Amino acid sequence: MALQAPKPTAGRNLGGSLARLSGYGLLLLGGLVTLAPFYFMFVFATHERSEIFGSPPPLWFGGDLATNYQILLQKIPFWRAYWNNVYLALVVTLCNLFFCSLAGYAFAMYEFRGRNQLFAFVQATLLIPAILNLIPFYLVMTQLDRAMDPLANAFAGTFLGRIHLFDWIDTPKALWLPGMAGAIGIFMMRQYIASAIPRDLIDAARIDGCSEFGIYWRIVLPLVRPVLGTLGLITFIGSWNRFADVAVILRSQETQTLPVVLRTLQGATDVEWGAIMAGTALLVAPLLLLFVFAARQLMEGLTSGALKS
Amino acid sequence: MQHSSTAPPRASSRQMRWSNLQRRWAPYVFISPFFVLFLAFGLYPTLFSLYMSFQSWSQTDGWGHWKFVGLENYSFTLTDPMFWRAMYNTLWLGVVSGLPQHLLAIPLAFVIHMGLSRFKTFVSAVYFLPYITSTVAVALIFSTLFSTQKGVINQTIAYLNTLPLFGWFLPDENINWFLNSTIKWGIALVVVWKYTGWNTLLYLSAIQAIPRELYEAASVDGATRWQQFRFVTLPLLRPMMFFAVSLTIIGNMQLFEEPFVLLNGGASSATQGGQTVAMYMFRTAFEWLEMGTAASIAWILFAFIAVLTIINNLAFGRAAQGRGE
Numbered sequence: 001m002a003l004q005a006p007k008p009t010a011g012r013n014l015g016g017s018l019a020r021l022s023g024y025g026l027l028l029l030g031g032l033v034t035l036a037p038f039y040f041m042f043v044f045a046t047h048e049r050s051e052i053f054g055s056p057p058p059l060w061f062g063g064d065l066a067t068n069y070q071i072l073l074q075k076i077p078f079w080r081a082y083w084n085n086v087y088l089a090l091v092v093t094l095c096n097l098f099f100c101s102l103a104g105y106a107f108a109m110y111e112f113r114g115r116n117q118l119f120a121f122v123q124a125t126l127l128i129p130a131i132l133n134l135i136p137f138y139l140v141m142t143q144l145d146r147a148m149d150p151l152a153n154a155f156a157g158t159f160l161g162r163i164h165l166f167d168w169i170d171t172p173k174a175l176w177l178p179g180m181a182g183a184i185g186i187f188m189m190r191q192y193i194a195s196a197i198p199r200d201l202i203d204a205a206r207i208d209g210c211s212e213f214g215i216y217w218r219i220v221l222p223l224v225r226p227v228l229g230t231l232g233l234i235t236f237i238g239s240w241n242r243f244a245d246v247a248v249i250l251r252s253q254e255t256q257t258l259p260v261v262l263r264t265l266q267g268a269t270d271v272e273w274g275a276i277m278a279g280t281a282l283l284v285a286p287l288l289l290l291f292v293f294a295a296r297q298l299m300e301g302l303t304s305g306a307l308k309s
Numbered sequence: 310m311q312h313s314s315t316a317p318p319r320a321s322s323r324q325m326r327w328s329n330l331q332r333r334w335a336p337y338v339f340i341s342p343f344f345v346l347f348l349a350f351g352l353y354p355t356l357f358s359l360y361m362s363f364q365s366w367s368q369t370d371g372w373g374h375w376k377f378v379g380l381e382n383y384s385f386t387l388t389d390p391m392f393w394r395a396m397y398n399t400l401w402l403g404v405v406s407g408l409p410q411h412l413l414a415i416p417l418a419f420v421i422h423m424g425l426s427r428f429k430t431f432v433s434a435v436y437f438l439p440y441i442t443s444t445v446a447v448a449l450i451f452s453t454l455f456s457t458q459k460g461v462i463n464q465t466i467a468y469l470n471t472l473p474l475f476g477w478f479l480p481d482e483n484i485n486w487f488l489n490s491t492i493k494w495g496i497a498l499v500v501v502w503k504y505t506g507w508n509t510l511l512y513l514s515a516i517q518a519i520p521r522e523l524y525e526a527a528s529v530d531g532a533t534r535w536q537q538f539r540f541v542t543l544p545l546l547r548p549m550m551f552f553a554v555s556l557t558i559i560g561n562m563q564l565f566e567e568p569f570v571l572l573n574g575g576a577s578s579a580t581q582g583g584q585t586v587a588m589y590m591f592r593t594a595f596e597w598l599e600m601g602t603a604a605s606i607a608w609i610l611f612a613f614i615a616v617l618t619i620i621n622n623l624a625f626g627r628a629a630q631g632r633g634e
Binding site: 019020023024026027030031033034035037038040041044052053054055056057099100102103105106107110112115118122125128129130131132133134135136137138139140143177178180181182183186206211212213216237240241243244248259260262263266273276277280283284287288291295296299300302303 | 328332333335336339347349350351353354358361368420423424425430431434436441442443445449450452453456459460461502510511534559563565566574591600611
């Protein structure tokens, strides 16, 4: 019966609390370094250019926000670009929630031929690096309509001649349509549905004469709300921040999203950094707000079974 | 009488057949959107880029005028000093911005898990914040912070220099972050800042899955915090390390937005020092309009990613599987 926790000695205790204090110090320092760029972004948004690079730099908010905002509106179609961001992110998110939950439900609850192979295929698509796709995707979206010209001419005057399947240059659908369903979303949904929804419930609904889509729409969809929230957040944030493919596909300012339009301000000879920071702050603000309200859900969703295989 | 008794079963059998049919085909219909989209916008462009990498074509040539050039694009890329410069930059950035992420994230996750109970979510959310922020926004913010003459970072270094201890290892003069030799450090700093929180979250989720009893048993045996970290946490984190390092390799090899925005699209003089392979590919395609060559760059990069992933798998994956079970 010698199993007894050794009494902590005074020295160990001191060492322990020192370690604890240095741990907190590390956390605090890291947190400050993490937040500092955000702080300076908001502060700079309220100063004019000469002040931003003054000595010492501005550490508190100034009074030039209105001026910076005016410059911003002068130089770029700011709210148009903003709306393009909102539109793209909302459409992509809603489509993803619908198609991914539908596919995830099928993979989780149905027995069908080729199910495991098809699901393995879905997962394997994640391994293709995004960069590999950028150039051919651009070509398909901008050139294939020309490639189909002979076809269109051959059928001129008929119904077939009027189809312009790939005439998608400068249209936002070139960006949201290919991204309507993603492998990560399907994976998350399948994991969640398989573990959270009892099969009996589905069978009971079927016996009651519910159609297959009706079961999904009326029973499954309401039950997967928590994971819909997480997937929605991930998709919205990802789409909101898109840059490379938007820059490549959308060439006119009318259709471009805010990150792309803001970047063009950087090329000017006299860079209006105050205005750029004002625009950047307005770009980041919705995400910060969203995050403040949904951080717990997002982080728990990301760290729970959803993303771990 | 007889008639009325046979009618309902027939109707219901038709219904049964319909619902059976529905039930058999429903899953295929439900999963089809993803596959249709993937074939059209994923697989087709990928195969197309493979085809393209053996062709010479520029947008001005017009769609039909492809010219088969065999391996010319590949041999051009593989003998192009600019490509190897970009590859060196990419690998350099991969290590210098990749390693610190994990070396910081693992202790951070451990401290957050052991030291905090009430504010756990809040603190990890703070660290996670850079990850959800637009890379373009991040790069624009850091562009101002890095400014050579009066940027916040240089002014902070200058201020720290006036304190006794720091003068030792900090530079005396302002750093010009946008020189060939320094821009890589700047990019690495931004990448570390942006992705450390993401890795912290991954490691935190793995640490939370470690049973409390293991720590209790260790502390009963008299293990200090450090020993608990060294002999309980670290070995059990190996599977997550494998996963997180894989993600970092794949992400860092495709680094594009941070250098692209910090270098103002490649127009600045520091281009060579900070140009990554992804950026070089982008410029080959859209600045120099050599689509075939750009496609070959993409496939060479893909081969590098595949090799690195396999190496990571051999070094980490087997050990991770062995210990994880």
